[in-house]
Amino acid sequence: MQGVTTAQPLTRGRGSRRAEILEAAAALFAARGFHGTSIEDIGGAVGTSGPALYRHFSGKEALLAEMLLDVSERLHTSAANRVTKAPDAEHALDALLTGQIEFALSHPALITVHDRELGNVPEPARRQIRRLQRLYVEEWVTVLSELYPGCPPPRLRAVTHAVFGLLNSTPHSAGELEPEAMAELLRRMARAALASVQS
Template identity: 75%
Template structure:
């Protein structure tokens, strides 16, 4: 008689190795630069050999490309979601600020990697990243145009980029304040900056 499988055993979920690799690579690229962190370093950070990375990514450039594409597509999708759900332009702006501030507080390594390493992404993926970023900016510009109807779009676009510079300064201030205090500071400074947009 064939032995019946034990159905009482509870299986534990396996770790998402791909996400672990992306997270470890972001931290290492931020600390050492793209060229200063090897696949062996990344593998070691997640408990595998360097060559084992190739089971998940074709190489280091592909890993970087996926990392930065995920940032750009994630922010753009989040912006579309919160703007669609908002009750009006001020509510939409509040939600956009929450989204960007949360990203800035939780992912300072990704901000650093994006600022320093975008040129190391292969050209097709780099074009896609830039396109997603432009679409993300336009979500902000559309909302700001409703709040400041007389303000020309180029000025709103420039203000949005300047605002991102303020909010994405977190890699330089990590650990200075508790997260909630930093969140309040960033929100207050962002709203004060937008007062003079028109």
């Protein structure tokens, strides 16, 4: 009674399975945490059973590492691009806000996992993710320090984290508002919070 029941997939866009697994895992990790989610759970969520996962990832930690690496890369490079294109600091800040809000609204699970599970990523990748996160924060700090010259960087870092906290609150207020309205609200609040910072 072995291997009697293979059937469905076998034809699907190249690499789409990996993406499917990553997405399912993100949702599960966000809901139950890394250690609270079993390989079996993840397999189940994509219609395969447990160990099939090892055909796509070398292990559970590697899966998490790839997920977080991807997120921090996307955030950072998107931010870097936007800032580069912006004509001045004011527009740059606007672009950063747009990017973060878009991401937070479209991928709440990734946002959650991203700031919760770094500690479970094994060392080679961990350092790199941390680096990207730091670069992303510094992107904000740089723009802000142009807008608020004389405001010490540590203060600007705290401000940045506070704004992230505000924007990343989306997983908590899921469904309270339409995405459109939520985006508007978050942008307005973040702008006001930022404007309140003086040197």
